[in-house]
Amino acid sequence: MTPVQRRRMIWVLLLLLASALATTLVAFALQRNIAYLYTPAEVLRGEVDPQSRFRLGGMVVKGSFQRATGSLEAHFVVTDGDATLPVSTSRILPDMFREGTAVVASGRLQDGRFIADEVLAKHDENYVPKEVADKMGQAHRKHDVPVAPAGAP
Structure with missing residues (x-):
């Protein structure tokens, strides 16, 4: 192997090593920021x-919404039809947030209560986000309970 070929080989190996290192760092960074979607039943089963x-x-249970007077602190209950989970947030709720509508909340579990950093809601009471409908449908199929399609009245 000539000195020029040896130098090229070293550069190629260094380039491959740097690419592998960069890919590994990106994968670890993305893995830390991934937030998977779960239903209340899955959370309570310990998944x-x-x-x-x-x-x-899930869906916000009708009659469960409470807001502290003069505060952004809000409490409500989310259900998937099989289980319920209380949710608390101190953030501003979207204008479309209503009882009986589908929500997706991001956050952490603390003392049996979900503490939401962000709450997303959709304006049409017949609309359920596809991933929530799929999860809720899976839960109902496991228990042989019929579930209406997302767009059904």
Whole structure:
């Protein structure tokens, strides 16, 4: 092998090593920021690491919304039809947030209560985000309970 070929080989190996290192660092950074979607039943069955950040999807139970007077602190209950989970947030709720509508909340579990950093809601009461509908449908199929399609009245 000539000195020129040897130098090229070293550069190629260094380039491959640098690419592998960069890919590994990006993968670790992305893995830390991933928030998986779970339903209340999955959370209560223990399928979620209690210290991890995740998204909770389901429907806001009618009559469960409470807001402290003069505060942004809000409490409500989310259900998937099989289980319910209380949710608290001190953030501004979206204008479209209503009882009986689908929500996706991002946050962590703390003392049996979901503490939401962000709450997303959709304006149409018949709309359920696809991933929430799929999860809720899976839960109902496991228990042989019929579930209406997302767009059904």
